[in-house]
Amino acid sequence: MHAIAEKIQEKFPAGFLNAQEWRGDLAITVKREALHDVCTYLRRDPDMDCDYFVHVSSVDWPDDEERFEVVYEVYSIRKRHRIRIKTRVPEHDCIVDSMTDLWYGADFMEREVFDMMGIRFRNHPDLRRILMPDDYTEGYPLRKDFPVQGKGWRDSFDFLQDPN
Amino acid sequence: MKLEDQRTTVYKVDPDHPETESLPTLRTEELLLNMGPQHPSTHGVLKVILELEGERLVKSTPVMGFLHRGVEKLAEGGTYHQFIPHTDRLDYVCAMYNNFAYCRAIEKLMDITVPDRAEYLRTIVAEVQRIIGHLFWLGTQALDIGAMTVFFYTFRDREILLDWFDELCGARLTTSWYRIGGVEKDFTPSLFEKLKKFLEYFPPKIDEYVIFLEKNRIWLARTRGVAVISAEDALSFGLSGPTLRGSGVDYDLRKYEPYSAYPRCEFSVPVGKNGDTYDRYWIRVEEIRESLKIVTQCLEQIEPGPILADVPSVTLPPKDRVFTNLESMIQQFKLFSQGFEAPAGEIYCGTEAHKGELGFYIVSTGGGNPYRLKIRAPSFIHMGAFDFMSRGYMIADAITLFGSYDIVMGECDR
Numbered sequence: 311m312h313a314i315a316e317k318i319q320e321k322f323p324a325g326f327l328n329a330q331e332w333r334g335d336l337a338i339t340v341k342r343e344a345l346h347d348v349c350t351y352l353r354r355d356p357d358m359d360c361d362y363f364v365h366v367s368s369v370d371w372p373d374d375e376e377r378f379e380v381v382y383e384v385y386s387i388r389k390r391h392r393i394r395i396k397t398r399v400p401e402h403d404c405i406v407d408s409m410t411d412l413w414y415g416a417d418f419m420e421r422e423v424f425d426m427m428g429i430r431f432r433n434h435p436d437l438r439r440i441l442m443p444d445d446y447t448e449g450y451p452l453r454k455d456f457p458v459q460g461k462g463w464r465d466s467f468d469f470l471q472d473p474n
Numbered sequence: 475m476k477l478e479d480q481r482t483t484v485y486k487v488d489p490d491h492p493e494t495e496s497l498p499t500l501r502t503e504e505l506l507l508n509m510g511p512q513h514p515s516t517h518g519v520l521k522v523i524l525e526l527e528g529e530r531l532v533k534s535t536p537v538m539g540f541l542h543r544g545v546e547k548l549a550e551g552g553t554y555h556q557f558i559p560h561t562d563r564l565d566y567v568c569a570m571y572n573n574f575a576y577c578r579a580i581e582k583l584m585d586i587t588v589p590d591r592a593e594y595l596r597t598i599v600a601e602v603q604r605i606i607g608h609l610f611w612l613g614t615q616a617l618d619i620g621a622m623t624v625f626f627y628t629f630r631d632r633e634i635l636l637d638w639f640d641e642l643c644g645a646r647l648t649t650s651w652y653r654i655g656g657v658e659k660d661f662t663p664s665l666f667e668k669l670k671k672f673l674e675y676f677p678p679k680i681d682e683y684v685i686f687l688e689k690n691r692i693w694l695a696r697t698r699g700v701a702v703i704s705a706e707d708a709l710s711f712g713l714s715g716p717t718l719r720g721s722g723v724d725y726d727l728r729k730y731e732p733y734s735a736y737p738r739c740e741f742s743v744p745v746g747k748n749g750d751t752y753d754r755y756w757i758r759v760e761e762i763r764e765s766l767k768i769v770t771q772c773l774e775q776i777e778p779g780p781i782l783a784d785v786p787s788v789t790l791p792p793k794d795r796v797f798t799n800l801e802s803m804i805q806q807f808k809l810f811s812q813g814f815e816a817p818a819g820e821i822y823c824g825t826e827a828h829k830g831e832l833g834f835y836i837v838s839t840g841g842g843n844p845y846r847l848k849i850r851a852p853s854f855i856h857m858g859a860f861d862f863m864s865r866g867y868m869i870a871d872a873i874t875l876f877g878s879y880d881i882v883m884g885e886c887d888r
Contacts, residue, residue: 332819364824364833364850365835367835367848370846387709415710415712419712422854451547
């Protein structure tokens with residue numbers, strides 16, 4: 311196992327689930343409860359020193375019990391390592407701790423995840439829709455049960471009738 | 475949305491302050507001003523709600539999504555090859571680099587090695603695209619701030635390169651020239667010749683722009699010390715590219731995680747000191763010079779060879795064989811209609827585009843389509859820092875700040 315993954319497992323034996331290394335990327339899956347602690351460790355510990363916030367993403371796995379996956383990717387400018395932290399949340403309780411207190415960039419990126427996938431972030435200062443309209447009520451577009459062509463609201467537009 | 479919802483801070487006179495008694499009782503309130511969605515210097519369709527105290531910015535709330543087309547959702551429905559033209563439409567003024575970033579991500583997913591000649595061709599075109607991007611930025615930024623002449627000069631030279639793109643792939647902006655595993659077409663001798671001519675013609679022109687701007691007191695007053703961000707904050711926001719390097723962090727993926735032909739070229743990464751708009755401008759101008767160096771070196775080092783990796787299960791057959799050979803035609807048809815079988819797994823691949831780190835996070839569960847494709851768009855992430863960086867500056871500096879990110883809304887909203 312990767313040295314960083316070993317350290318995290320050692321530090322958070324209860325929260326650590328598994329670590330994967332594929333094509334040179336390190337991905338660590340942790341329990342939802344431990345996510346914020348693990349990220350705090352990555353941010354503050356001098357050995358980890360992950361000061362650069364790369365992206366937040368989310369994946370929908372409709373067949374799984376814990377349906378949504380939240381993905382954080384961070385990078386250390388000084389140590390030059392890239393770490394991906396993942397966690398799973400069930401649909402009926404899709405909320406994770408926000409990382410806005412650790413990285414400023416989490417603000418907009420978590421808002422995008424909320425907008426696109428409907429995952430909520432605890433302690434986020436301004437959790438509103440960001441790309442979709444503010445009054446959009448038809449759901450979350452990147453979920454797998456959302457049709458690619460939209461929910462059909464275009465069909466309900468009133469078009470002008472051809473006078474001829 | 476109600477306007478009240480966007481007002482999070484209310485500034486009031488401190489009642490305990492000793493001078494409060496002597497203050498005249500004036501009614502003060504913040505002024506809300508909508509900038510955009512239709513504004514010439516928002517480079518697309520973007521609205522910012524500016525909260526003003528006099529002429530100072532107290533808070534600014536970007537309202538985005540006017541150009542949201544659901545590109546990430548569309549990707550899930552198509553094959554990997556079919557997504558390349560979509561990447562053109564992300565940052566539509568610099569399509570080549572988006573193609574490059576995407577193709578690199580898929581090559582990482584499929585574990586494909588690109589032939590040497592293709593790597594050089596890719597690097598040359600990517601750097602030409604970087605020059606185009608920075609010229610576009612320089613012209614529009616100067617125009618926004620009030621120096622109009624530079625705009626005409628940079629666009630004149632940008633036009634030469636766009637015509638060069640036209641000859642290369644038949645399109646000026648939406649190019650789709652990169653392919654998974656290589657490139658679509660090799661350079662013709664005329665393209666080499668034109669590029670060499672440009673390399674001779676162009677360097678004195680950079681000095682011309684610089685003279686226009688560095689002796690311009692308005693330009694200096696409006697860029698020096700405006701929109702300053704410290705290195706630590708910039709990293710925390712996830713800023714990248716010249717916006718981050720202006721703050722003194724030498725984070726450049728071409729050096730940190732070398733790819734393509736960059737490790738075989740000698741070039742330096744300009745880094746700023748003050749983190750203000752002027753440093754970001756200076757870095758971009760220096761990067762144009764570095765790009766010219768890289769292109770020159772690539773032209774010297776390039777050797778004949780294949781331009782597409784030979785992995786028939788993934789890469790497209792050569793175009794001339796498609797029209798003359800039945801098997802190649804079937805291969806082309808199958809690759810476009812069904813796609814190739816990708817292994818299950820997930821990758822993140824970042825590429826140093828001229829705006830910053832353009833990354834693709836791809837989750838595959840096997841099969842021909844990506845299960846999830848996330849685009850890490852630098853423009854979007856830079857907008858996250860807009861409020862933080864604009865606070866306390868004059869209202870006119872909001873335009874400067876915008877420009878200094880080099881923002882394109884197609885990429886921001888995706």
